């Protein structure tokens with residue numbers, strides 16, 4: 001059974017990633033997969049309250065289905081931002097309860113919120129009250145520091161679900177709040193997928209999405225036997241062509257397979273348009289597609305040309321021509 005087009009589903013998604021999943025990156029990913037759910041970078045409630053809202057919230061219409069991820073811990077502020085998400089036409093608003101960075105901890109949100117399920121429930125309730133049907137979801141870890149008991153995450157999910165959250169995206173490792181960098185916190189605490197599977201067994205009515213360390217399609221298929229969805233972060237970013245088969249394999253679409261050269265030329269057209277209309281340098285866009293040729297003969301040289309800042313003043317179609325000439329002819 002495949003999900004119906006247009007009906008919200010969480011079968012596959014690309015994770016929210018600061019500095020990575022900006023609108024240019026999402027535009028690129030959408031050329032490769034039409035059905036996969038995409039997430040923004042985390043935006044803090046303070047940035048939306050006091051900063052440049054269009055800069056944080058604008059996106060290309062092609063990006064749907066698209067979720068806005070929020071960082072914050074004050075119910076009123078989160079409600080305000082949920083209203084913005086509605087007004088901007090997002091398909092979901094997601095609350096970050098998984099980020100362990102020191103900066104985020106000082107703001108008292110992110111992963112440390114897992115220690116305060118009642119506060120998260122208040123936040124979710126305030127968001128759901130103004131969401132007008134827009135799904136309010138939570139992304140979290142399976143534990144904090146050395147707390148490895150299943151009861152901790154089970155009670156967190158139970159409390160937050162009672163406040164109206166129906167979708168939980170679970171990064172299957174603990175967050176260690178002291179002594180590890182955010183990067184180490186994505187690598188060192190062990191992955192425990194069994195905990196996520198157990199959540200699905202205990203809360204069959206909820207949508208449970210597994211995240212963390214998933215690197216290939218067979219692993220996705222395996223996890224989908226236990227949970228409702230799988231979210232990929234780093235692998236989707238570094239090896240985006242992995243997503244090229246997803247619409248057919250995981251959504252039952254019979255659209256033709258995308259083609260790397262067609263995707264690259266669509267990106268070149270997009271870069272030219274952004275440069276012409278908004279003065280955005282092509283390098284701001286191209287940096288997200290450096291994994292497009294991953295695994296092809298000549299990919300290293302292709303990638304070097306697309307990341308060569310000395311070519312900054314050249315128009316993107318010329319850079320593309322140079323990059324393509326570095327590829328093995330069979331791969332162009």
Ligand SMILES: Cc1cc2nc3c(=O)[nH]c(=O)nc-3n(C[C@H](O)[C@H](O)[C@H](O)COP(=O)(O)O)c2cc1C
Pocket residue numbers: 015016017018019020041042069096098099139171186211212213214231232233234235
């Ligand atoms: C560069 C980078 C930035 C990230 N930024 C966020 C973020 O803004 N919000 C969030 O919830 N998780 C963030 N994450 C964590 C990812 O969403 C994801 O949970 C994590 O990378 C594990 O998934 P993976 O093993 O598939 O990469 C970030 C990860 C990376 C690599």
